Amino acid sequence: MTSMLNAYNVYEDRCPTRLLLDRLADKWALLILDRLQEGPVRFNRLRRDIKGISQKVLSQTLKKLERDGLVTRAVFATVPVTVEYSLTPLGQTLNETVSAFAHWAERNMDAVLAAQRAYDEAGAA
Amino acid sequence: MTSMLNAYNVYEDRCPTRLLLDRLADKWALLILDRLQEGPVRFNRLRRDIKGISQKVLSQTLKKLERDGLVTRAVFATVPVTVEYSLTPLGQTLNETVSAFAHWAERNMDAVLAAQRAYDEAGAA
DNA sequence: CGGTATCCAACAAGATACTG
């Protein structure tokens, strides 16, 4: 047999995977997921490490990732309170993909910059 | 030796990789790159296959991907004109990552939906 | 420390109409 009825398809407009893809295909979400691969991290540590992220966006993104079951939030009753974020097992299944994305950008930046220059020069001619 | 000076770092605010990550971490860009893995595709075919994408967004996204050196645009002087988009060798190096993303969403949608329900129920309590 | 609430400017994107 070829396969069962395919329930989900990202190419379909109304498929719920579209919403999920939209949430994950986000610069901040990817950086958070990538950073959490090294283990549990506190809120303000994430804020410092992911340079340029605002408190609001960090908070919002973490909440969405938590709702999607990718991230766990653990509260410790210290004074002042300590909050640690970690990847769930589900979240960890994205590790390789997330890393690949970030590393790709770093490794191929020069090639992309060269392509941009070539494109812009051709357009200017 | 451990490594050379790391020129690029996505965790840095001003790093050019941030701009690149922002462009690639996009639902439409990912779907386009994924669709192009099967070979050259014409404009309106992409438009039909990636359901819900507007002509404007498709055009804009393709132009950015072309400028970044990930996609090539080939024009054939038929009547009316035919335009084919393909992945460049650079663009093809992203194939696995892009596929992983889309497939992840499709494979784990049920788990995510379950997590969302659990989260929402807990919040309602 | 770890957030929330509010305001606001900027940008993205959908709809629509038109063109070589």
Add this chain to the structure above:
DNA sequence: CAGTATCTTGTTGGATACCG
């Protein structure tokens, strides 16, 4: 077929201020 141009709305995200 393969776009561009324009308009208008909706959403994002930065800045700021405040709270348990």
